[in-house]
Amino acid sequence: MASIKDVAARAGVSVATVSRVLNSHPSVSPEARARVLAAVDALGYRPNAVARSLRTDQTRTLGLVISDVLNPYFTELARSVEEEARALGYSVIIGNADERPELQDHHVRTLLDRRIDGLLVSPTDGGSPLMLDAARAGTPMVFVDRWIPGVDVPVVRADGRAAIRDLVAHLYGLGHRRLAIIAGPAATTTGSERVEAFRDALREHRLALPEAYIGHGDFQADSGRRSTEAFLALPEPPEVVFAADNLMALGALDAIRAHGLRVPHDIALAAFDDIPWFVHTDPPITAIAQPTGELGRAAVRALVDRIEGRPPQSVTLPARLVVRSSCGEHAPTRRSNP
Amino acid sequence: MASIKDVAARAGVSVATVSRVLNSHPSVSPEARARVLAAVDALGYRPNAVARSLRTDQTRTLGLVISDVLNPYFTELARSVEEEARALGYSVIIGNADERPELQDHHVRTLLDRRIDGLLVSPTDGGSPLMLDAARAGTPMVFVDRWIPGVDVPVVRADGRAAIRDLVAHLYGLGHRRLAIIAGPAATTTGSERVEAFRDALREHRLALPEAYIGHGDFQADSGRRSTEAFLALPEPPEVVFAADNLMALGALDAIRAHGLRVPHDIALAAFDDIPWFVHTDPPITAIAQPTGELGRAAVRALVDRIEGRPPQSVTLPARLVVRSSCGEHAPTRRSNP
DNA sequence: ATCCTCCGTGTAATCGATTCCAGGGGCTCG
DNA sequence: CGAGCCCCTGGAATCGATTACACGGAGGAT
Numbered sequence: 001m002a003s004i005k006d007v008a009a010r011a012g013v014s015v016a017t018v019s020r021v022l023n024s025h026p027s028v029s030p031e032a033r034a035r036v037l038a039a040v041d042a043l044g045y046r047p048n049a050v051a052r053s054l055r056t057d058q059t060r061t062l063g064l065v066i067s068d069v070l071n072p073y074f075t076e077l078a079r080s081v082e083e084e085a086r087a088l089g090y091s092v093i094i095g096n097a098d099e100r101p102e103l104q105d106h107h108v109r110t111l112l113d114r115r116i117d118g119l120l121v122s123p124t125d126g127g128s129p130l131m132l133d134a135a136r137a138g139t140p141m142v143f144v145d146r147w148i149p150g151v152d153v154p155v156v157r158a159d160g161r162a163a164i165r166d167l168v169a170h171l172y173g174l175g176h177r178r179l180a181i182i183a184g185p186a187a188t189t190t191g192s193e194r195v196e197a198f199r200d201a202l203r204e205h206r207l208a209l210p211e212a213y214i215g216h217g218d219f220q221a222d223s224g225r226r227s228t229e230a231f232l233a234l235p236e237p238p239e240v241v242f243a244a245d246n247l248m249a250l251g252a253l254d255a256i257r258a259h260g261l262r263v264p265h266d267i268a269l270a271a272f273d274d275i276p277w278f279v280h281t282d283p284p285i286t287a288i289a290q291p292t293g294e295l296g297r298a299a300v301r302a303l304v305d306r307i308e309g310r311p312p313q314s315v316t317l318p319a320r321l322v323v324r325s326s327c328g329e330h331a332p333t334r335r336s337n338p
Numbered sequence: 339m340a341s342i343k344d345v346a347a348r349a350g351v352s353v354a355t356v357s358r359v360l361n362s363h364p365s366v367s368p369e370a371r372a373r374v375l376a377a378v379d380a381l382g383y384r385p386n387a388v389a390r391s392l393r394t395d396q397t398r399t400l401g402l403v404i405s406d407v408l409n410p411y412f413t414e415l416a417r418s419v420e421e422e423a424r425a426l427g428y429s430v431i432i433g434n435a436d437e438r439p440e441l442q443d444h445h446v447r448t449l450l451d452r453r454i455d456g457l458l459v460s461p462t463d464g465g466s467p468l469m470l471d472a473a474r475a476g477t478p479m480v481f482v483d484r485w486i487p488g489v490d491v492p493v494v495r496a497d498g499r500a501a502i503r504d505l506v507a508h509l510y511g512l513g514h515r516r517l518a519i520i521a522g523p524a525a526t527t528t529g530s531e532r533v534e535a536f537r538d539a540l541r542e543h544r545l546a547l548p549e550a551y552i553g554h555g556d557f558q559a560d561s562g563r564r565s566t567e568a569f570l571a572l573p574e575p576p577e578v579v580f581a582a583d584n585l586m587a588l589g590a591l592d593a594i595r596a597h598g599l600r601v602p603h604d605i606a607l608a609a610f611d612d613i614p615w616f617v618h619t620d621p622p623i624t625a626i627a628q629p630t631g632e633l634g635r636a637a638v639r640a641l642v643d644r645i646e647g648r649p650p651q652s653v654t655l656p657a658r659l660v661v662r663s664s665c666g667e668h669a670p671t672r673r674s675n676p
Numbered sequence: 677a678t679c680c681t682c683c684g685t686g687t688a689a690t691c692g693a694t695t696c697c698a699g700g701g702g703c704t705c706g
Numbered sequence: 707c708g709a710g711c712c713c714c715t716g717g718a719a720t721c722g723a724t725t726a727c728a729c730g731g732a733g734g735a736t
Contacts, residue, residue, distance in 0.1 A: 001475075003722055014686045019724055027684055044471070049451040050397070051722030053388045054691050069417050072410070079407050082434060091448055093431050096420060110429055113387040133382070137339075221614070253618050276559070280591050282620030341692055352716045357694055365714055389692035392721050 002043040011039035022047060053115065061091045062303060063111035064120045065104055067146070067188075068219065069096040071247050072275040073292060074122070077144065080296030081120060088304050090117070099185075099219055101125040108134065118303045122146045126187040140306040144299040146189045154312045156299040157189075158290040158319040160272060161197040166321040167270055167288060168201035171240050174328040176268060177207060180238035182215035182227040182248045191219075194244045194272060213238055217248045224251025232259055232267075240268040240327065246275050249285065268327040272319075284324035291317045340381040349377035360385060391453065399429045400641060401449035402458045403442055405484070405526075406557065407434040409585050410613040411630060412460070415482065418634030419458060426642050428455070437523075437557055439463040446472065456641045460484045464525040478644040482637040484527045492650045494637040495527075496628040496657040498610060499535040504659040505608055505626060506539035509578050512666040514606060518551035518576035520565040520586045529557075532582045532610060551576055555586045562589025570597055570605075578606040578665065584613050587623065606665040610657075622662035629655045 004022075008015045013032055020028045021036040028036075039045070053059045062085050066074040082092045093116065095107025104124045108131055111119060118140035123131065127148035135141050135151050147155040171179060181198050184191030199209045212234055215227025224243055228251065231237050241256075243249035249271035256267060263269050263283055271278070274289035298315040306312040342360075346353045351370055358366045359374040366374075377383070391397045400423050404412040420430045431454065433445025442462045446469055449457060456478035461469065465486040473479050473489050485493040509517060519536050522529030537547045550572055553565025562581055566589065569575050579594075581587035587609035594605055601607050601621055609616070612627035636653040644650040 004724095005722080015723080016686060016688095016725075017684085020685090023724080025725095027682095029684060032684080046447070046451055048392075048453060048722050049448075050388055050391045050453050051691090052724075054386075054392050054693085055722080055724045057691075059388070069413055070410075072408075075407055075413050079434060079436075086444075091431075093429075096417060098417075106424075109384070110387075113384050115386060115388050250614060250618065257618075276588060277615040277619070280588065280595075280620060281615070281618045282622075284620075342694095343692080353693080354695075354716060354718095355714085358715090361694080363695095365712095367714060370714080386692050389721090390694080392723085393692080393694045395721075 001048075002045045003048065004045075006043055007036065007039045007045050010043060011035040057115075058117055059115055060089060061093060061114070061116045062118050062120060062300065063093050063095065063108075063114075063116040065095040065097055065107050065111070065122065067097050067099050067104075067122050067124050068247070069094075069098075071219070071245065071273075072277075073246060073273045073290070076292045077122075077296045080293040081144075081300055084297040084300040085304075088300065090300075090304065097124045099124050101128060104128070105130050112139065118142070118307045120144055120299055120303055123148050123188065125185070127151065140303060142299050142303040142306065142312065144295060149189070154302050154306070154314045156295055156302055156315045157317075158295060159316050160194060160288055160290075160319040161200075163288040163319040163321045164194065164197040164272075165201045165204070167242070167286070168198065168205065170286070170321065170323060171268065171270070171327055172205045172207075174268070176239045176327070178213070178236065178238045179207065179209070179240045179242065180213035180215065180231050181209070182217045182224055182241060182243045182252065184217060184219045184244045184248075186216075188219075191244065198242065215241075217244065219245045219247060221247045221251035221254070224248030225255045226251075228252040228255035229259075232256075232261075237267070240270065243269070243271045246271050246273040246278070246287070249287075253281065263326050264328045270327055274322050278324065281326075283326050285326040286324045287322050288319050289322050290319045339386075340383045341386065342383075344381055345374065345377045345383050348381060349373040395453075396455055397453055398427060399431060399452070399454045400456050400458060400638070401431050401433065401445075401452075401454040403433040403435055403445050403449070403460065405435050405437050405442075405460050405462050406585070407432075407436075409557070409583065409611075410615075411584060411611045411628070414630045415460075415634045418631040419482075419638055422635040422638040423642075426638065428638075428642065435462045437462050439466060442466070443468050450477065456480070456645045458482055458637055458641055461486050462526065463523070465489065478641060480637050480641040480644065480650065482633060487527070492640050492644070492652045494633055494640055494653045495655075496633060497654050498532060498626055498628075498657040499538075501626040501657040501659045502532065502535040502610075503539045503542070505580070505624070506536065506543065508624070508659065508661060509606065509608070509665055510543045510545075512606070514577045514665070515545060516551070516574065516576045517545065517547070517578045517580065518553065518569050519547070520553035520555045520562055520579065520581045520590065522555060522557045522582045522586075524554075526557075529582065536580065555582065557583045557585060559585045559589035559592070562586030563593045564589075566590040566593035567597075570594075570599075575605070578608065581607070581609045584609050584611040584616070584625070587625075591619065601664050602666045608665055612660050616662065619664075621664050623664040624662045625660050626657050627660050628657045 004015050004018050008018045018036050021033050085092045097104035101124050105128050122145040135153050141153045143155045183195045186192050202209050217223035241252050243252050270286045272288045274287040278285040278287050302312040342353050342356050346356045356374050359371050423430045435442035439462050443466050460483040473491050479491045481493045521533045524530050540547050555561035579590050581590050608624045610626045612625040616623040616625050640650040
């Protein structure tokens with residue numbers, strides 16, 4: 001592959017001049033510029049990003065460590081992140097943690113080794129030493145969706161409290177009284193927060209959230225299945241299952257179906273995170289939708305601000321309830337979209 | 339961030355020795371090794387992958403350019419690719435083309451600029467000059483899922499012909515005679531191939547595939563919607579719609595629903611590419627499943643073989659029909675899985 | 677005419693690693 | 707006792723860029 005030296009030789013100039021042309025430095029004569037450009041063209045020369053990064057100490061690359069690529073929510077997040085980053089002149093390297101802290105660390109480590117300019121993380125756990133060290137060492141970093149408390153890192157996320165209150169009100173209005181939740185890992189903010197919000201909302205209706213009605217999931221389909229089975233085995237099973245993410249809702253649906261029960265006739269189901277398929281499941285699933293694309297874009301903007309020396313800002317956007325039919329039909333406060 | 343020089347200084351050795359320790363070169367005294375390791379530890383030193391790559395001319399990184407991250411099929415592919423690559427000591431950088439050739443080129447270009455060791459591509463089109471040049475220039479490359487004819491690049495893919503024949507037989511057995519297909523872009527192999535296989539299978543039953551029954555989609559949900567609307571507007575609409583990928587099936591479902599029709603009562607639906615959600619749609623969708631994980635792994639193995647100087651092999655794995663209820667009930671040849 | 681300025685250019689240092697080569701020192705063997 | 711070898715080590719070149727610095731020449735000001 002042709003290097004800058006080859007271009008210089010062919011154009012009859014020094015490598016410095018070639019570099020100047022490539023970086024559109026002003027003091028280059030038009031003739032030299034033309035000759036360099038011609039040589040670049042003739043050789044099909046492309047600057048070596050590796051060498052450039054070594055010299056300039058910047059890679060114009062962002063790392064994105066997401067909790068699970070198979071989750072459509074994160075996939076959509078990744079897409080909007082890449083889009084915004086590209087618009088700002090950055091590339092994105094995605095690391096998939098599969099909800100496993102050690103895999104998350106693996107990706108953070110290799111991303112750091114590659115000297116990415118900044119890191120976007122949706123932490124799978126309460127924060128490994130590695131990640132904490134990186135944050136303290138001054139690696140530009142922004143948390144998306146989930147975050148780690150007590151670390152001085154901007155957070156871009158959706159606030160689901162209001163939507164969860166709306167959901168509980170909706171369920172209450174439908175006559176449901178025994179509401180269960182399949183939570184995410186307590187180590188994640190979204191795991192604990194959604195339970196808290198749910199509990200608080202129940203309290204407003206003078207409803208309790210017994211321990212048996214809290215499923216301890218891990219944001220994966222299988223845990224949704226297991227939790228739901230545990231609920232169904234209870235002497236008094238819940239009337240509603242609220243899954244804290246879409247994959248666990250899928251698992252719950254599997255389990256309900258395996259028991260020969262029907263939604264919402266026998267048991268109601270709702271989920272956090274809305275995805276296109278929820279419109280077409282049997283029945284369409286009532287869900288809480290996050291402004292995913294906007295979150296991704298805001299996260300990138302915050303990170304790039306931080307990288308380029310501007311003060312980054314935390315952002316919290318509201319989530320909203322999308323009512324469908326998985327919790328019962330009469331649907332008085334219909335805010336759904338098609 | 340600490341560099342190899344800092345480590346050398348602290349350990350009281352030269353950078354050469356540090357490098358030797360790091361690369362477990364045999365000729366280093368135990369004492370020197372211990373001192374270096376201690377210094378590495380004390381400084382939290384991590385080798386700069388950028389510098390290393392510049393020197394060794396290898397990045398131990400694979401590029402993966404997929405057609406669409408929002409498509410669960412590709413997301414699963416990406417996951418298995420990353421997994422296998424990690425097992426072999428490589429990282430993966432994913433580029434999402436969003437089914438847009440110019441975006442695909444953008445990613446191929448930046449990946450090449452970063453001097454990735456090899457490229458895994460699922461081409462969005464018939465092959466841009468850039469990609470063709472890269473292949474000719476000897477960039478290690480492997481096509482996954484889709485490929486470009488006439489280029490000497492190994493292909494790892496699923497063969498859907500047999501499964502499509504099974505599907506058509508299934509449909510025919512159910513009494514359907516007017517079968518339509520929503521195809522992908524003709525420029526993609528999977529786009530044209532699936533239509534061909536479908537047409538051939540129809541012929542075996544002495545059925546024709548009129549032009550009006552071929553929807554020209556682009557593998558995105560919206561095109562599935564539009565094609566289906568066109569079908570429904572026909573004086574004699576088809577009895578079955580077969581979508582060449584899962585996103586277009588989703589769009590078809592939207593359109594059918596918008597017309598107030600029901601599947602499979604009013605019109606049957608089947609799709610290429612099976613995804614977990616198809617079990618839970620209303621009704622569960624009959625689909626052709628690819629061995630996605632195996633494809634991803636095989637593709638990585640082929641690429642790494644190529645990179646490391648072993649002869650790479652093309653791989654073709656069979657897809658299989660998964661019968662559910664979206665084409666009608668009586669289901670005689672039930673091969674479904676739960 | 678002389679001096680200063682500015683423009684265009686090239687030389688060379690530099691980024692952080694890897695690796696070739698040479699050399700010092702200890703050991704074996706004749 | 708000396709030659710030769712191996713082991714360990716450090717010096718220095720190198721990868722492909724960017725960029726500080728120096729320098730020559732042209733043009734303007736006095």
